[in-house]
Amino acid sequence: MSDDGPSSASTSRDPRDLDTSRTPYQLPFPKEAAAEIVVSATIPEDERVWVPQMEHVWFRPLCLNIVQGYWVNLLRVRKAGVLSRHRHPAPVHGFVLRGSWHYLEHDWVAREGSYVFEPPGETHTLVVPEDVSEMITLFHITGAMIYVDPYGKQTGYEDVFTKIEMCRAHYAKNGLGVDFLDQFIR
Numbered sequence: 669m670s671d672d673g674p675s676s677a678s679t680s681r682d683p684r685d686l687d688t689s690r691t692p693y694q695l696p697f698p699k700e701a702a703a704e705i706v707v708s709a710t711i712p713e714d715e716r717v718w719v720p721q722m723e724h725v726w727f728r729p730l731c732l733n734i735v736q737g738y739w740v741n742l743l744r745v746r747k748a749g750v751l752s753r754h755r756h757p758a759p760v761h762g763f764v765l766r767g768s769w770h771y772l773e774h775d776w777v778a779r780e781g782s783y784v785f786e787p788p789g790e791t792h793t794l795v796v797p798e799d800v801s802e803m804i805t806l807f808h809i810t811g812a813m814i815y816v817d818p819y820g821k822q823t824g825y826e827d828v829f830t831k832i833e834m835c836r837a838h839y840a841k842n843g844l845g846v847d848f849l850d851q852f853i854r
Contacts, residue, residue: 702854705731710742711765711804716842718744719835725751729835729852730806732828738810739828745769745796745803753793753818758811760786767803769796778805791816 707730712718718726724747731740738758742765745751751769762784770777771792778784786792796803815824832853836846 705852705854710806716839716844719838721834723747727831729831729849732832732835732849732853734828734832734853736810737828738808739831740806740808741831743803743805743807746801748796748798748800751794751796752813753791753816755791755814755816755820756786756788756809756811757814758788758809760784760790760810761808762786763806765804765806767796767800769794769800769803769805771795791820 710728710730712728718728720726721743724745726744728742728744729739730742731738733739745767750772762778762782764778764780764782764784766780768777768779768782772795773792777797812825812827814822815826816822832849835849835852839848840846
């Protein structure tokens with residue numbers, strides 16, 4: 669045996685020593701796992717994607733989860749004033765993309781770039797200030813929005829299923845078709 673260099677046994681590399689940081693996951697995904705949703709143009713150029721909710725108010729669905737009972741959407745408002753008074757029995761997360769808004773019941777203002785967490789049990793009145801021509805906020809809403817009068821009497825509600833109904837009706841009328849929505853339902 670020569671001492672000229674390392675033997676072939678010492679030059680073989682242990683596979684655990686290889687850099688695998690850029691190797692994709694090698695095992696199969698669970699067959700029951702739902703497909704991911706990737707929306708490349710969250711603020712769409714096609715106005716037909718925006719679903720009218722009331723005059724000067726639209727939403728754009730991103731995820732409508734019928735198993736866990738939540739929805740993620742963009743809310744777009746192009747008017748100043750009171751939008752709605754509502755109660756949340758479950759948590760809500762919001763991220764302001766454009767404009768600003770506040771609740772009559774609180775002294776803070778959610779501005780572009782703001783993140784808002786609304787705990788379960790919160791009841792509030794959403795207001796868009798006079799100097800805001802367009803407000804767009806991403807909301808993740810779990811459970812329902814229960815619309816109420818100033819004294820807590822229920823006047824209406826929305827949940828993931830009413831959102832789906834609104835979307836399907838709108839997309840059927842505007843040429844996108846009822847199946848357009850399927851890409852956002854999990």
